[in-house]
Amino acid sequence: xxxxxxxxxxxxxxxxxLGWLASRLDFRQIRLENRQAPKAYFKGLNYLLNEQQDQAIxxxxxxxxxxPDTSELHFALGNLFRRRGEYExxxxxxxxxxxxxDISQADRQRAQHALALDxxxxxxxxxxxxxxxxxxxTPFEAQxxxxxxxxxxxxxxxxxxxxxxxxxxxxxxxxxxxxxxxxLCEQAATQVAQGHLEAALQLLYDAITKAPEAARxxxxxxxxQADMSQQAQAWNTLMQALDSSSSAIPLIARPxxxxxxxxGKGADTLARLQQLYSEQASLDVLEAIVTLSAAxxxxxxxxxxWYARHLEKEPSLVAxxxxxxxxxxxxxxxxxxxxxxxxxxxxxxxxxRCAACGFEASKHFWQCPGCQTWxxxxxxxxxxx
Numbered sequence: 001x002x003x004x005x006x007x008x009x010x011x012x013x014x015x016x017x018l019g020w021l022a023s024r025l026d027f028r029q030i031r032l033e034n035r036q037a038p039k040a041y042f043k044g045l046n047y048l049l050n051e052q053q054d055q056a057i058x059x060x061x062x063x064x065x066x067x068p069d070t071s072e073l074h075f076a077l078g079n080l081f082r083r084r085g086e087y088e089x090x091x092x093x094x095x096x097x098x099x100x101x102d103i104s105q106a107d108r109q110r111a112q113h114a115l116a117l118d119x120x121x122x123x124x125x126x127x128x129x130x131x132x133x134x135x136x137x138t139p140f141e142a143q144x145x146x147x148x149x150x151x152x153x154x155x156x157x158x159x160x161x162x163x164x165x166x167x168x169x170x171x172x173x174x175x176x177x178x179x180x181x182x183x184l185c186e187q188a189a190t191q192v193a194q195g196h197l198e199a200a201l202q203l204l205y206d207a208i209t210k211a212p213e214a215a216r217x218x219x220x221x222x223x224x225q226a227d228m229s230q231q232a233q234a235w236n237t238l239m240q241a242l243d244s245s246s247s248a249i250p251l252i253a254r255p256x257x258x259x260x261x262x263x264g265k266g267a268d269t270l271a272r273l274q275q276l277y278s279e280q281a282s283l284d285v286l287e288a289i290v291t292l293s294a295a296x297x298x299x300x301x302x303x304x305x306w307y308a309r310h311l312e313k314e315p316s317l318v319a320x321x322x323x324x325x326x327x328x329x330x331x332x333x334x335x336x337x338x339x340x341x342x343x344x345x346x347x348x349x350x351x352x353r354c355a356a357c358g359f360e361a362s363k364h365f366w367q368c369p370g371c372q373t374w375x376x377x378x379x380x381x382x383x384x385x
Contacts, residue, residue, distance in 0.1 A: 078114055087122035094118060106139075113140040116147065125151055142173060153372065158183040179374055181211035182366060185220050192224060200224060215241055215248030215379075216366050219255070226259060235259040235269075242272065249276055250284035250379040251364060257288035266292050281313050283350075283381055290322075318346045318383055349383035 074097050081090035097103060097111040116131035129151055135144035145168050152161035162183045165176040184207035191200035201224060207217035218241040225234035238256040242249060253273060260269035270292040277285045286306060293303035307323035310316060321342040351360045354377055359370030361377075368376045378385065 075110065075114065078118070082114075082118055082121055085121075087118050090118045091115060091122075109135065109138045109140060112138075113144065116144065120147060120151065125155055142168075142171065145171075146173075150372070153367075156186070158186050177211045178214050181207040181214045181217055182374055184210065185216050185366075188220060188224075197224065197228060213244055215245035215251060218245070219248075219251065222255065222259070226262075231259055231263045235263050235265055239269075239272070242276070248379045249280075250282045250381075253282070253285040253288035254291075257291045260292065261295055266295055281310060283310075283316070283318055283384060284379075286310050286319065287322075316383060317342075318349055318381070321346050346383075349381060351382045352377045353382050353385065 074093055078090045078093035078097075081087070081093060094111050094115040098108060098115065103111070112131060112134055116128055116135065119125075119128035119131055129148065132144040132148050132151070135141055138144075145164055149161055149164045149168065152158075152164060162180055165180055165183075168174070169176045184203045188200040188203035188207070191197070191203060201221070204217050204221040204224065207214070208221070211217070218237050222234040222237040222241075225231075225237060235256070238252050238259065241252050242256075245252070253276075256269060257273070260266045270289065273285055273289050273292070277289060290303050290306050293306065304323060304326050307319045310319040311323070321339075324342065325339055348360075351362055352364045353360045354365075354368040354370060354373065356368060356373040356376040357371035359368055360382065361369070364379065365377050367374050
């Protein structure tokens with residue numbers, strides 16, 4: 001059979017036309033998809049800027065459906081879910097990213113970090129720890145270690161927290177010596193609760209060695225020594241604390257005065273506290289001076305004069321209330337009501353306030369119960385701030 005060249009010549013233009021038509025249809029479809037995805041993305045971004053998170057999530061979901069291979073849209077959607085407290089949906093988004101084999105190593109590490117944050121926010125500490133440990137050796141290593149440190153502190157796993165703090169210090173993330181001393185004090189408190197006093201003593205001595213300028217270890221040590229009927233050693237411990245931890249003198253003054261009365265060191269302690277008070281007046285140092293002065297029969301009448309002297313230095317409702325409590329008023333029958341009102345008014349002024357978050361408490365904390373920051377409570381009362 002002879003081959004007819006005319007059919008080939010006729011078929012070439014037809015094939016070219018069909019190919020051109022198919023390419024036009026593909027380009028039109030691609031352009032349509034490309035228009036839809038950015039439109040939904042920018043719509044979501046606009047909602048987000050206007051703080052309309054519900055509408056932003058709907059728009060980002062639409063964008064992801066139009067372009068499921070775009071990892072940035074997944075990250076935006078996952079972060080929105082986490083901010084709204086929808087942690088389960090955020091976890092699913094980031095787990096989906098991790099399950100994909102076509103994303104870059106950088107995006108995989110980023111998704112792993114985001115997943116760890118999801119678990120942390122949800123309070124799933126075990127899952128968070130496992131996710132954070134996978135970030136060792138990545139650009140997120142420092143952030144992961146800090147998150148692990150906070151995680152161990154929340155679960156009160158002090159040995160693990162100490163190990164992580166040492167890693168951070170070795171990596172040049174700052175000095176963690178004061179925090180390491182706190183961990184030792186926390187472990188000492190556990191040992192005391194279990195009746196292992198000698199082990200607690202050793203932990204507190206280690207804490208003093210770790211951070212000599214920190215006041216907590218010496219205060220806890222003095223308390224433990226006093227409980228073990230070692231009042232003289234406890235008094236010496238607090239006298240050393242006055243020199244090493246000047247910022248904590250208000251916290252040291254009252255227990256020091258009580259110990260001084262027990263071991264016959266009242267005169268020496270009173271002279272030292274008076275010197276410190278003259279350098280910087282403090283309500284707690286003032287109360288310690290009044291306590292020691294009142295213990296001396298010769299000074300009992302003049303002990304309360306210290307409140308009046310304090311008022312000469314600075315106005316203080318607390319000192320005025322203390323002074324009025326022992327005075328005879330012209331209308332003495334109303335004294336109890338007046339005193340009760342003044343005591344009620346001074347209660348907020350005697351609190352301690354966290355410098356990081358403003359959380360107030362009637363007692364001094366080494367770690368803020370509100371924001372979990374260490375050493376954020378000044379030793380001074382609210383009235384003195």
